Amino acid sequence: MIASACDPRIERSRSAIHSATIEELAEVGYGAMTIESIARRAGVGKATIYRHWRGKLDLVASALETIKEDVVAPTEGTVRARVTTVLEALAVHLADSDLARCLPALISAAQYDDGVREFQRGFSRERRGLLIALLDEGIASGELSADLDPELAAAVLAGPLFYSRLLSHEPFPPGRVAQVVALVLG
Amino acid sequence: MIASACDPRIERSRSAIHSATIEELAEVGYGAMTIESIARRAGVGKATIYRHWRGKLDLVASALETIKEDVVAPTEGTVRARVTTVLEALAVHLADSDLARCLPALISAAQYDDGVREFQRGFSRERRGLLIALLDEGIASGELSADLDPELAAAVLAGPLFYSRLLSHEPFPPGRVAQVVALVLG
Numbered sequence: 001m002i003a004s005a006c007d008p009r010i011e012r013s014r015s016a017i018h019s020a021t022i023e024e025l026a027e028v029g030y031g032a033m034t035i036e037s038i039a040r041r042a043g044v045g046k047a048t049i050y051r052h053w054r055g056k057l058d059l060v061a062s063a064l065e066t067i068k069e070d071v072v073a074p075t076e077g078t079v080r081a082r083v084t085t086v087l088e089a090l091a092v093h094l095a096d097s098d099l100a101r102c103l104p105a106l107i108s109a110a111q112y113d114d115g116v117r118e119f120q121r122g123f124s125r126e127r128r129g130l131l132i133a134l135l136d137e138g139i140a141s142g143e144l145s146a147d148l149d150p151e152l153a154a155a156v157l158a159g160p161l162f163y164s165r166l167l168s169h170e171p172f173p174p175g176r177v178a179q180v181v182a183l184v185l186g
Numbered sequence: 187m188i189a190s191a192c193d194p195r196i197e198r199s200r201s202a203i204h205s206a207t208i209e210e211l212a213e214v215g216y217g218a219m220t221i222e223s224i225a226r227r228a229g230v231g232k233a234t235i236y237r238h239w240r241g242k243l244d245l246v247a248s249a250l251e252t253i254k255e256d257v258v259a260p261t262e263g264t265v266r267a268r269v270t271t272v273l274e275a276l277a278v279h280l281a282d283s284d285l286a287r288c289l290p291a292l293i294s295a296a297q298y299d300d301g302v303r304e305f306q307r308g309f310s311r312e313r314r315g316l317l318i319a320l321l322d323e324g325i326a327s328g329e330l331s332a333d334l335d336p337e338l339a340a341a342v343l344a345g346p347l348f349y350s351r352l353l354s355h356e357p358f359p360p361g362r363v364a365q366v367v368a369l370v371l372g
Contacts, residue, residue, distance in 0.1 A: 032217055104294040107293055108293065108294030111287070152365055152366065156366055159342065159344075164341060168307060168310055169303050176338065183342055
């Protein structure tokens with residue numbers, strides 16, 4: 001994003017452009033969407049978009065920033081209970097959110113676009129970091145085994161949720177998250 | 187696929203069309219590829235393609251059939267060792283195979299194309315079935331806990347491999363598969 005603004009008209013047009021970007025991404029994919037198709041959907045001119053963003057990836061990154069919910073890990077309770085809460089929220093999110101609808105398009109674009117790949121890698125790393133920090137805390141307090149590899153365990157815990165969404169095309173039932181946590185963390 | 191043939195020239199052209207389909211899918215994605223672009227890449231006319239396949243999905247399904255390797259679970263050794271072998275092969279496969287290169291495009295197309303979604307769902311179910319059968323065997327023999335849910339455990343075991351490939355964009359190291367199996371199956 002190049003410029004920020006306080007003018008309410010500019011804010012409204014930025015918000016329309018962000019929404020149009022998310023919709024285009026979910027419906028036609030990264031490769032097929034263009035600044036032109038986004039501008040048309042948002043009802044603005046291409047020049048308006050180029051005034052605020054450098055190009056497609058910059059615009060996508062900025063649009064995804066606006067819809068990514070802040071995930072805050074709970075600070076009370078056992079680490080197992082808190083990991084369960086975080087994963088239940090992820091399951092709900094993957095079943096029905098704008099970000100989840102954009103995920104297949106991002107995964108596909110990451111195959112051939114270095115910028116998208118780096119963006120998605122950073123985004124996943126950030127999200128995974130939350131889980132890893134919780135697992136680290138559990139190991140430090142003795143609740144979890146000192147042998148546990150937090151990085152590996154985080155991928156094993158989150159993996160089945162993404163597997164269901166992306167490979168089985170069925171949302172992972174939030175009610176089964178506790179079973180995954182019990183299986184992995186004992 | 188409509189017709190099969192024994193004529194070696196027809197076989198050669200079928201094989202060129204299959205290769206072109208896989209390459210197009212991996213490089214431009216399902217949405218952007220057309221019978222025309224596949225024909226051009228394969229050096230055949232569109233009519234040749236329509237003589238053998240009903241359309242894009244039929245052609246993709248038939249091309250993927252030709253590259254999907256038969257995964258045969260080993261029959262000797264403990265179930266834990268055999269699950270490890272199957273997952274190590276999956277990790278190698280996901281790191282570098284034509285099928286893995288097509289996976290992001292299929293995941294993206296499955297979002298908006300019912301045919302691709304059903305195809306991919308069936309394909310994943312079939313592959314997962316192998317792991318589930320092994321886990322069932324382990325439960326029956328008493329090697330694994332009777333409390334284990336084979337369907338859930340299969341997703342937890344395979345999940346991190348797909349997570350690494352699709353979200354972190356890093357191949358899952360086959361050498362770490364044994365750690366996943368130990369974490370999940372004890």
